[in-house]
Amino acid sequence: MSFIKHISSMHLDILKEIGNIGAGHAATALSKLLNKKIDMKVPDVRVVSFDEMMNMMGGADNVVAGVFLRIEGDAPGNMFFVLPVEQATHFIQEMIGDESFSLELPPYNEIGISAFQELGNILSGSYLSSLSDFTNLSLYPSVPALSIDMAGAIISFGLIELSQVSDYAIVIDTALTDDEGIDLESVKGHFFLLPDPESFETIFTSLGVPQND
């Protein structure tokens, strides 16, 4: 899509604000759910190649827990909430109150998986509803799907739509950390919002932003 070539720094700033508002609400939801302090980083919006996107997740081989949602409605797209496995295990243990829960080997405890899906659902739901309020667009998330696998395998699935049009993705990435993290850099949850190529136009138009200036 030619749009990616024309994107200006103002457009990137607007997308950053979208990430900020969405993830802000999601962080609040996560904080309430786990009853602890959650820190959020300033969102990062980048135009990246598919390989670079894998590197953002610590390499294509890196094993992560990912919740995937397809967004339908006025501005379709894909959304991921990706966590390192240790962090996901930690969150699940806290939610279900079972210290023995582990994501090391399947079959996983069904309650735990269900709790994690619900976590993804609540977080993405709050992200999307704030985005929807902000842009005045109707956005409907699909039922979340969960996968614990290599980052490359998970993320590439969300790139399929995009890859028909472009070799680059506009990634709106927001990192969440909980304050108990020993090494804050290694325990990070990420929200990735990947609007479909046509959706950028819809988003910018609804916000009253000129596209070609």
Add this chain to the structure above:
Amino acid sequence: MIECKNIIKVGIADMNIVKTPDIIRTSGLGSCVGVVIFDQSKEIAGLAHIMLPDSTLAKAGSLNIAKYADTALKDLVSKLIHKGARAYSLKAKIAGGAQMFHFSSGSDIMRIGPRNVEAVKTELTALKISIVAEDVGGNSGRTIEFDPQTCLLHIRTVNKGVREI
């Protein structure tokens, strides 16, 4: 001299060629399909990380030929032949094409893995290259590594460990 094995990495929607003693690898195959085409006696192999089944799906002006099953395999074969492989002795091993997420709405995009596998098989048949081994489908990601000397394809998955085909 100690032979030094370099690992040549192939990214997503990318392809490359390898000769002994080097080996070739691609990481994190989900719904994508990794296709290895090799000439055993010449110890040369090519690997393509294919993302989409058909280049007619492309809506962009510039076409990344390594992304689509139909264009990537033709190009890979001609590159191999250019490097000294013989067309009649080419064989293929394929892996990938998993379904990473399950949705009740079975749209075409959602079953991209099986479609990629089908497209790769059709294209290989058209190129008269036989598939000697495959590990496709399922629902887990794979990292694959091919050594043109032994012609073995190492497949690593998160939960099922390593296997060779």
